Amino acid sequence: MSAPTSPADLVILGGGSGGYAAAFRASELGLNVVLIEKDKVGGTCLHRGCIPTKALLHAGEVADLAREGEQFGVKTSLAGIDMDGVNSYKDGVISKLYKGLQGLVKARKITYVEGEGRLTSPTTVEVNGQSYEGKHILLATGSYARSLPGLDIDGTKVITSDHALANSQPMTPPPRTIAEAGTRSRFSAWSLVMTFVPSISRPGSERA
Secondary structure, eight states: OOOOSEEEEEEOOOOHHHHHHHHHHHHHHHHHHHEEESSTHHHHHHHHHHHHHHHHHHHHHHHHHHHTTTGOOOOOOOOOOHHHHHHHHHHHHHHHHHHHHHHHHHHOOOOOEESEEEEEETTTEOOOTTEEEEEEEOOOOOOOOOOTTTTOOOOOSSSOOHHHHHSSOOOSSSSEEOOOOGGGGGGGTTTOOOOOSSSOOOSSSOOO
């Protein structure tokens, strides 16, 4: 895709929930918008955060209702949990919302640029060697799974929420400690017993 010949009204760096929401609103107001995302529109929230977590939580709630049906006068029982089926449901939710977002971006005539962007001036973002100039720039760079100094994330003993959400089977043994309690850590309610660490600090440093 070649860069626009004239500056856009708004160039947004980051296509997550903050970025695409701003793009949609700007488009509604009649602005010419360029939306840049290095991964997939929807960002962490849709693909590795809020949405898959809520899908897993919903599946857990359905399991609870099946197990506790008799207290409502409904004869049900829980035979087990098929994690492949649960993950298929989760992936289906993500896919449906992702396709919907792609359709909205196209329908609202937003210029979508896939690639890692870099702010090179107060009015310019560079992506894949192309420069995109905007009268206004919005930085909506999102989030990522953060580590701690001296802690090596190996994907087995020490994992991030990305690893946990991608895991097709229950973690054995279950995690003992979870640092940070954002939306993505709440799916630990799948009957895990753990120590919750709201913050971790080092001597002589600010809270992490």
